[in-house]
Structures are given as C-alpha cells and as structure tokens.
Amino acid sequence: MKTIRWGIIGCGDVTEKKSGPGLYKADRSRLVAVMRRNAAAAKDYAERHGVPRWYDDAQALIEDKEVDVVYVATPPSTHLKYALATAKAGKPCLVEKPMAMNAEEGEQMVNAFKEKDLSLWVAFYRRALPRYHKLRYFLNNGTIGKLTSIEFVNYSTLAKDEESREWRYNPIIAGAGKSFDLGSHGFDILDYLVGPICEIVGYSINSGNTYDAEDVTVTCFRFENNVLGTATFNFNSGRNDDYLTFTGTLGKIEIQVYGDNDIKIVLGNGEQKFVSAPFPKHVCQPLQEAIIAELHGKGKCESTGDSALRTQRVLDACVSNFYQ
Secondary structure, three states, rough: OOEEEEEEEEHHHHOOOOOHHHHHHHOOOEEEEOOOOOOHHHHHHHHHHHHOOOOOOOOHHHHOOOEEEEEEOOHHHHHHHHHHHHHHHOOOOEEEEOOOHHHHHHHHHHHHHHHHOOOOEEOHHHHHHHHHHHHHHHHOOOOOOOOEEEEEEEEEEEEEEHHOOOOOHOHHHHHOHHHHHHHHHHHHHHHHHOEEEEEEEEEEOOOOOOOOOOOEEEEEEEEEEOOOEEEEEEEOOOOEEEEEEEEEEEEEEEEEEOOOOOOOEEEOOOOEEEEEEOOOOOOHHHHHHHHHHHHHOOOOOOOOOHHHHHEEEEEEEEHOOOOO
C-alpha cells in the first residue's frame, strides 16, 4: 500500500511535538519536506526530525512532486493563501485550526477543494482522540439521561508584555483574539459530540487593554437538537481553568477541553465515576492516521472543511459585536 508523503508549511512550535512527529511515526506515512520563511530554522527542523528536504518558499514545497499532501501549520492569516495554492496544485490539504480568519475565507477554501474534488481537513484533532470517543459514548448511551444543557468555560490570566505580542492576540494575524485560538477547539468538539449549533449570540469586550483583541467573551447558543449551552472565555481572570459540563436528566459529565484529567460522571443519586482518558504523546497523530486511512480508501476523517466551517461561523458570531 502506498506511503503518504507529507510536506509542512510553517514548521514552528506546534509541529515540534503535537503534529510533526506523527507524520513520520504513523504507518504508511513519511514527512518528506518542510518549509519556513526563516531558512536556517527550516534547515534546523529538517535535520532534527530527519526530513530530507527543506524550503524557505511555500510554493516550492507545494509544487514538490514528492509531496502528496500539504499540511498548513501557519497562523490563520495565511491559511487561505496556502490552501488555495495547494488546491490549484491538485493536492489534498490539512490546515491548522481555526481554519481561516473568518467564515468568508473558510467558504472560499471549502469551495476551492470541492471544485477540484480534493479533500480538505482541519486539525481539530480532538475528534480522533479516544478521550472524546468515550465521552461521545457516554452521551449517546443515556449515562446521564437526556442531555439538556452544556456549560463551556475557559479562564486564564491576562497576557502582558512579551506574551501579549504573540500572534494569537493580534486580530490582523489570528482573525480575533485568543477566543479563536482556544475557543475553536471547544466549539468544534461540541459539534462532534452534540451536533451543529443553529443559533448563537455572543458579546466580547477588551477589559485589560494590553492588546487590541477581545479578552472576555460570553455566548449562549442552541443546537439543532434543541440542547442549550453557554460559553465564557475570560482571559483577564485571576486563575487558569477550563471545563465542559454536560447536564442531563439523570446527572452530569465534567471534562477538561485543554487538559486530560479524568472524565467525571456524577449521577443524581450521588454516585460518581472517574474514567481515565489521557492524551497520546503526539496528540495530532490519531487524526493524521484517520487522514492516511481515508487516502487509502479505508474510513473517513471526521474533521473536514465543512465541519470546520461550521465552527468558524460560530466563532465569528461570538465576537461580531467587537469587530463591527
């Protein structure tokens, strides 16, 4: 069976452990080329990870005849550009999350790949993790009865000085603030676990004034199956915490989105159960393996351009009042 050969555009921090190694550790998969605008950094990454070729020009990597699939691992401001170039070259593409700066760009990306009959995936890797497969099972088998509401919360302290100058706090590069970078994971996994969100209202403010983007966002939303939810992203708080709480007619389930603590099930009679579900060493590898299987005609990766576009529309609605 053919080995899938990958090329990475943007071999930065996210590719060091989370996503890069999985491309050469997965079966029938090789990482054959990497690109970074800083040629020395690209060369260094290639040497450390055993990658045969490196580039400082993205188009050169895209046109490399030995690259079968392009993984765009840059910040959102360049996702559209590199994705469209990959589609034009006739190659499938995996794009980092969030998929784009906004839903309009996401639509362009989805349409470009559909027109070429090519696959577009987005790196919402939680969809492929056993941790969330277990959670989906608990929600679907009636463990907590009928699901009625969801609470999604993410707190962190205010970014200042050097941290506040990172790209994820710059709307020109990130599309919005940290709510896009982190909130996208939570909303995407809710889409996977519960279904599409059909209505959402969000409000965002900048309360700390250490960067231009929003730092507090509060939303309420309704799923197509009539489950209701709320989300709070407070990045100017006195603590670091995150959790998802699923409440049903017989109890509740609590889980971290960004950490991998035990899944906690609490029933109405007071009974509690803890289920271990740690992250794998390279958290993107299960998603990458699903893509490889799909390319071999075996199965389907569930993190697609279409599913990511739904998440992007939700993100846009969360901060629309702030960026009017």
